[in-house]
Amino acid sequence: MKIGSKEWQRFIIDGAHELGIEIDERVSAAFSIHALELINWNRRINLTAITDPREIATKHFLDSLAPAGCIPDRGKLLDIGTGGGFPGIPLKIFKPAISALLIDGVRKKINFLKHVLRALNLGNIDARQMRTETLLKDREYATSFDIIISRALSDLSTFVKSALPLLAKHGTIIAMKGEVDTQELDAVREDVLEGQYSLEIETYELPSIDSRRSLVILKHLH
DSSP: OOOTHHHHHHHHHHHHHHTTTTOOOHHHHHHHHHHHHHHHHTTTTOOOOOSHHHHHIIIIIIHGGGGGGOOOOSSSEETTTOOOTTHHHHHHHHHSSSEEEEEEHHHHHHHHHHHHHHHHHSEEEEEEOHHHHHHOGGGTTTTTTEEEEOOOOOHHHHHHHHGGGEEEEEEEEEEEEEEEOOOHHHIIIIIITTEEEEEEEEEOOOTTSEEEEEEEEEEOOO
């Protein structure tokens, strides 16, 4: 199977269906452009250790679609530590009316993302080299994002604490993880919930591989 082929695109369409998400050929074709550029640039800069076409489809693109049910059709999304553009770019492709900001601390990755965004002709989305701390210092971004999401988690509690000042009223924070550590969840409950946020765990299995994943979802209640 080759990335971008009709077979590869059908694999993604069928895999999304297994996750309860319906995508069309417009979406799978855009995913193909992103994936092909990812592999091409990966020869020069370290974007991903995953190079098998099926694994790229599953572990990057299908995994990025998993939280789609939590993403509004419109709104402002922040993807922290986006790396090769996951999950932000696939979510933007799937829900084109959202606006999105992708941030990462590595300049070469941002150069790649800007190239991909041009290749996909996506509007109302930007990629910037910055860390969360930079956003927190800028009043423009305070309480401005409806969705804050990340796959690049070092520590769940740290991610949530840094995201909260950026979260809009009634917004949602989504942490994409593998197995969820009970101690991490207890730390979040103790440090940040305080009756203002709900905490939910949604689990899912990626199609065609034995990989159980989790979404940790915090919603602002008031």
